[in-house]
Amino acid sequence: MKDQQGSNRISSGVIAAVSAVVVAVGGGVAWFTSQSSNTPTTSNPSARIVQPAQPSTRQPANEQTPNVYWLRPKDKNVALVPQPVKVASVLPNQALEAAFQSLLAGPTEGTDSTTIPKGTKLLGLKAENNEVHVNLSEDFTTGGGSTSMMGRVGQVVYTATTLNPKAKVYIDVNGKPLDVLGGEGVELQQPLTRENFQKDYPL
Numbered sequence: 001m002k003d004q005q006g007s008n009r010i011s012s013g014v015i016a017a018v019s020a021v022v023v024a025v026g027g028g029v030a031w032f033t034s035q036s037s038n039t040p041t042t043s044n045p046s047a048r049i050v051q052p053a054q055p056s057t058r059q060p061a062n063e064q065t066p067n068v069y070w071l072r073p074k075d076k077n078v079a080l081v082p083q084p085v086k087v088a089s090v091l092p093n094q095a096l097e098a099a100f101q102s103l104l105a106g107p108t109e110g111t112d113s114t115t116i117p118k119g120t121k122l123l124g125l126k127a128e129n130n131e132v133h134v135n136l137s138e139d140f141t142t143g144g145g146s147t148s149m150m151g152r153v154g155q156v157v158y159t160a161t162t163l164n165p166k167a168k169v170y171i172d173v174n175g176k177p178l179d180v181l182g183g184e185g186v187e188l189q190q191p192l193t194r195e196n197f198q199k200d201y202p203l
Contacts, residue, residue: 101122122134140178
């Protein structure tokens with residue numbers, strides 16, 4: 001009888017101990033869980049660093065190399081010769097505009113020349129749909145005979161088509177189409193292309 005009561009006491013003690021352990025462990029887990037859920041995510045300053053950077057919306061500059069065309073004596077005539085100009089362009093017409101600014105500034109070296117009068121300014125330029133529209137100041141039409149006139153027209157046509165040799169070129173002066181050039185009355189049939197310039201206006 002005593003042995004039975006002893007075993008009952010042992011069993012009750014074991015159960016009580018196990019229950020205490022379970023309660024303690026369960027309480028600890030509950031406390032850890034509550035602490036984890038209550039911890040603000042912004043408390044870790046390194047969280048901002050590991051976030052991926054937003055992609056840049058700015059496009060890298062595309063380097064283009066348009067040609068500026070000068071005149072060079074060849075036998076008894078003159079020839080149009082290209083000079084490359086490197087341009088880091090972002091806007092659509094930026095490369096052509098830079099080429100024309102170099103053209104109007106004149107050659108800087110060698111035996112190449114230009115018949116475009118000094119002071120000629122680029123008033124506008126637009127290239128789209130296989131066409132190039134060039135608007136120049138009135139200085140473009142001053143001075144020189146027919147050979148000089150044809151030379152400067154050739155320089156404009158070839159420079160305008162440097163990025164698209166098949167393009168059609170329209171030349172305006174002060175916003176009006178250039179139909180007659182110079183005191184000798186050289187007539188221009190627009191649009192001009194490299195092909196019809198070589199055929200109709202040989203240098």
